[in-house]
Amino acid sequence: MNKTLNHRAWWMVLPVLILVAMNAVIPLMTVVNFSVQEEFYGEFSFIGMQWFADTLTNERFQNALIRQLAFTFTILLIEIPLGVFIALKMPRSGRWASVCLVLMALPLLIPWNVVGAMWNIYALPDIGFMGYMINAGAGFFGHDPANGPWFDYTQEPVAAWFTVILMDVWHWTSLVVLLAYAGLQSIDNAYYQAARIDGASRWSVFRYIQLPKMKHTLTIAVLLRFMDSFMIYTEPSVLTGGGPGNSTTFLSIDLVKIALGQQDLGNAAAMSIIYFLMILLVSWLFYTLTMQGEKK
Amino acid sequence: MSLKLDQVSKSVAGEPHIHATTLELRKGTMNVLLGPTLSGKTTLMRLMAGLDKPTSGKLFWDGADVTGLRVQDRQVAMVYQQFINYPSMTVFENISSPLRLRGLSDAEIDRKVREAAAMMKLDDSQLSRRPLELSGGQQQRCALARALVKNAGLVLLDEPLANLDYKLREELRSEIPKIFEKSGAIFVYATTEPHEALLLGGNTACLWEGRVTQFGPTPTVYRHPDDIVTAQVFSDPPMNFVPLKKRGDQTAFGETSAEIDGQLFKNLSDGEYIAGFRSNHLRLNQRGAQDLTFKCQVSETEIGGSESFIHLHHGRDSWVALVHGVHDLPHQSDQTMYVDPAHIYVFSQDGSLACAASYAGSA
Known part of the structure; x- marks a missing residue:
């Protein structure tokens, strides 16, 4: 075969380069730019890592980070076991399997802000069904309505946390269910037969057959849920707006407040980068650690 | 146990x-x-x-x-x-x-x-x-x-x-x-x-x-x-079948008529049957004077190393012959095939065995 060397072919790559630059590199570099400079009446000066140091030592950021971690780990602790449990209980085949799958997929199809708005109304103490029922229950157990509602997520941090977590569990457990279900479906029936012949217990079947076979899809589920919940913005923003007080102000809500509310671009830029690196680092660590056992 | x-x-x-x-x-x-x-x-x-x-x-x-x-x-x-x-x-x-x-x-x-x-x-x-x-x-x-x-x-x-x-x-x-x-x-x-x-x-x-x-x-x-x-289950390639008509000493295998030694199918009463023989008993060359001769047409040959699978048509019947050696027979060519009558099983129309192949000995 004859090959002619023709460097003009490189021009063919140009449109892609421009696209990537416009939608990835330039916006990202803008943030990097802001994170290392200070703006004073239109004058920019280089200040190095100052914004980063400020952000990391800032108590407000630290508190938002703690809230964020508490939220993410709480929903992971609930959603992963619950999702696996539901997937185990779902029928393997037949019409009911399809019905279950559609039901499970429904919450995932609802836009995030709609989910926030739904729960915002649903949990209101006076007109929301859930809020009303909880308060009716509290009244039954002796709470005096004259002291205000027992459950009011707009006033009480605990109630607000409860509602935000319940909302997230409602919205996202399905994703874990679907992934775990897919993992379970890939297990050959012969495995279950072999286990029955061996006289293995229900727990052994789960521990030695189902769990190892679900490992890969569960890893993906944990990763997706970690990343999504760590970045969560829309739903709590619509539901509580970060309140009452700062009690449900997670990292991204705080970030938006700093960047858009206070126009504090240097801090916001530094915080964005720290935020991004944290997600990247944790995801990478988790993935490497879980996949390490495979290669050995 | x-x-x-x-x-x-x-x-x-x-x-x-x-x-x-x-x-x-x-x-x-x-x-x-x-x-x-x-x-x-x-x-x-x-x-x-x-x-x-x-x-x-x-x-x-x-x-x-x-x-x-x-x-x-x-x-x-x-x-x-x-x-x-x-x-x-x-x-x-x-x-x-x-x-x-x-x-x-x-x-x-x-x-x-x-x-x-x-x-x-x-x-x-x-x-x-x-x-x-x-x-x-x-x-x-x-x-x-x-x-x-x-x-x-x-x-x-x-x-x-x-x-x-x-x-x-x-x-x-x-x-x-x-x-x-x-x-x-x-x-x-x-x-x-x-x-x-x-x-x-x-x-x-x-x-x-x-x-x-x-x-x-x-x-x-x-x-x-x-x-x-x-x-059928116990034959691979599948057993070859051909309709068999018997009237006295005259037998017809599909469109091939043959006269068979009276000893072989002597217990068979006159009537219509299905004859079957395994693919390794359908041969390219004649071995005995008794051999039945079938005029067939080659539809396909598969060569599997030391043996060949020859797919044939005999009238309306499709057969497979499993023969030793490499035989690359041209498509559609006429080919005469031989079967020793001792290798033929005869089944009644309802599928039950009417007469076992005599080579197998008595059960």
Whole structure:
């Protein structure tokens, strides 16, 4: 075969380069730019890592980070076991399997802000069904309505946390269910037969057959849920707006407040980068650690 | 020890998967379940194991009724076509799992596992690895060792070699009967391949659409099929058939008329039958004066190394000849083929055997 060397072919790559630059590199570099400079009446000066140091030592950021971690780990602790449990209980085949799958997929199809708005109304103490029922229950157990509602997520941090977590569990457990279900479906029936012949217990079947076979899809589920919940913005923003007080102000809500509310671009830029690196680092660590056992 | 199936049947959602079947399998015997895919081999095995309850009928183990007994309370081991091992355990842990469930001491478990591993040719480095890190053949050896170590009275092998490549299959096939022979258990081996049944020996049950068409010593079933279905199941390539008309000394095979030595079909009354002969009995050259001559047309030739499969048309019948050597016959060419009448089975119109091929001797 004859090959002619023709460097003009490189021009063919140009449109892609421009696209990537416009939608990835330039916006990202803008943030990097802001994170290392200070703006004073239109004058920019280089200040190095100052914004980063400020952000990391800032108590407000630290508190938002703690809230964020508490939220993410709480929903992971609930959603992963619950999702696996539901997937185990779902029928393997037949019409009911399809019905279950559609039901499970429904919450995932609802836009995030709609989910926030739904729960915002649903949990209101006076007109929301859930809020009303909880308060009716509290009244039954002796709470005096004259002291205000027992459950009011707009006033009480605990109630607000409860509602935000319940909302997230409602919205996202399905994703874990679907992934775990897919993992379970890939297990050959012969495995279950072999286990029955061996006289293995229900727990052994789960521990030695189902769990190892679900490992890969569960890893993906944990990763997706970690990343999504760590970045969560829309739903709590619509539901509580970060309140009452700062009690449900997670990292991204705080970030938006700093960047858009206070126009504090240097801090916001530094915080964005720290935020991004944290997600990247944790995801990478988790993935490497879980996949390490495979290669050995 | 014996396993007896008494009128055992299985229906799923009103559809019969296994028709009433009566079989008796004896201690220390190899029993082959031979039948095409979906003929009910696996279902029958599941019934034998106790994984499924029969819709009707009873199972007896050593004369005791075990119909309702749970599978874990029976002495059963099973190996599947897929290589079924616990993925997160090492090979050693896999093999030892049935022993640990039984609560044996560590020293005893270690001894038994190493014994079984040695028989299945698994070395120490393989014992410490996970099954999925091993080759397919070794994974199946691990599964076989697990079945072996159980020392079960009934060992069910459901197409255990179907997913292995040719060389490994040959190797394991020759080992399996020897290894399991020592344990004195009842073996049931499901396969779709007639030649595998012949190589394994023992007894063969031919299965067709959920029915055991014949059960007996493998060579007998091969040489004296009770009916056309058994002959079909136990022939690969498929048996060649041709309509047979007999009137006195005159016989017509499809469009070929022939005069046949009166001795051969002497018990056959005049009428219409179906004649069948196996593909290796359809030959390119004449050997005896008695040979029947068929004018055929070649439709296709497949060359498989030392042998050739010649696909032919004889009138409306499609035949296959399995002949030694490489024969690249041109498409559509005319070809004269020969069959020794002693190799011909004659079946009645209802499928039952009317006259066995005389070469097979008397049953």
